[in-house]
Amino acid sequence: MSTAATTAEPTPNPTAAAEPRSSREVYRDIVAELLPGDERLICLDTDTGLFTGVDFGTGQDRYLNLGIAEHTLMGAAAGLAREGRMPLVNTMAAFAASRALEAVKLDIALNDLPVRIAATHSGVSAGHLGPTHHGLEDLAVMRTLPNMTVVVPADAAGTDTLFRQALTLPGPVYFRMGRNATPDLPAGPPLELGRAQRLRHGTDITVAACGPYPVLAALAAADELSAEGISTGVLHVHTVKPLDTAALAAAVRPGGTVITVEEHWRTAGFGSAVAEALTELVPVRVRRVAMPDAFVSVAGGQRYLVERGGITARAIAAYARSAVDPTRKDL
Known part of the structure; x- marks a missing residue:
């Protein structure tokens, strides 16, 4: 992946004229869009509630809710990835980076598997739930793991662009998202994974x-x-x-x-x-x-x-x- 600085001309932010959306809502809609047409994708959930009422159409049988079992989530994702699938795993950042870390390290990162860890409620975006649900250690943890790509979109448009690019990578990705809508960024050069x-x-x-x-x-x-x-x-x-x-x-x-x-x-x-x-x-x-x-x-x-x-x-x-x-x- 190139890390050269981008010099592309600014492009409009497609969400700028609309009400801001949360990154996790944008991610949910991407999954709902892509799951029916891509047999590789399997959406693994942990009772997050994010996909309640979502119609996956012909991809419905590739949405699996494992319940509140984050360690099991990562192990199951690793097994599916070894069989040629691309699991999209859904949990809170605090749980991905601590409760499930052993499985992330040994099952996913060690084997360089194409698992996408969609981590919501990062930072203090779950501020109403207290320290048990704050995700303030996850960047420190995930960036130390060999093979792991770590991505932090800053608004709805960035979430859409960067997650679609992340799907093209061969190894694991930690994708950090918040809980509620945040303001859109002003227009800037096109986003490219790996380039500031x-x-x-x-x-x-x-x-x-x-x-x-x-x-x-x-x-x-x-x-x-x-x-x-x-x-x-x-x-x-x-x-x-x-x-x-x-x-x-x-x-x-x-x-x-x-x-x-x-x-x-x-x-x-x-x-x-x-x-x-x-x-x-x-x-x-x-x-x-x-x-x-x-x-x-x-x-x-x-x-x-x-x-x-x-x-x-x-x-x-x-x-x-x-x-x-x-x-x-x-x-």
Whole structure:
């Protein structure tokens, strides 16, 4: 898979004029569309409720609800994949990355099998359900597994484009989605799996963001900073593994600063992946904006909890100002 930076011309976002949709709803509709016509696809569910009332037509016998049994889900998917099928497995991110991890590692990743792990309720998008259902460790876990591709769409259109591309890959894919609708991103260059999408050009600072609210916060910070004369570039990094290291390295000058933004614990996630990669390529400073290293102790909506965790345009802009002028005390 190529990791070169894209230079394609911007194209309109097809969902921009409509009400925003959740990534999991878009994914559900893709499955309903493709299942009847592709004998390879088998949809394995764990009582998520996502497919309630969905008519799969001639593909109905390839929808199987295994109940709340996430470890069994991954093992069954691996067996089906070994027999030439392409299982689409459905569970929450917290369960895929923890409860079912042994089976993901040994049954799927070890054997490099074409299983698509559709993980919903990622980050704090299940904020009303508490820490048991928060998925703040999944990027750290999944990106360490050999053979695993890790994808984080940031809006409905991105979910559609990136999931269809993910179906063409030969090995396993972890596809991270939220629970409810999030705002659509502005138009940008066409999305391509494995290639960061440049949403803003800048020469003073680069912000690399992953996920819906982090990308929106990065764009808002870039607008604020640009108004102050600080030229700020924004990279939408939807593919965490393989990471587009070429685009990241090209976006920052030696001695400069990259600010990473993610809806994930600060430890070992997207920001850590960027830091690991760039230390081998170019001498830069990496500042990470992420959820604090603590369990979220309150219930609330996704946007509220993300902003409560400090993932805001204000925090990004403060890091940027201090990087451009170290004498500033904004933080």
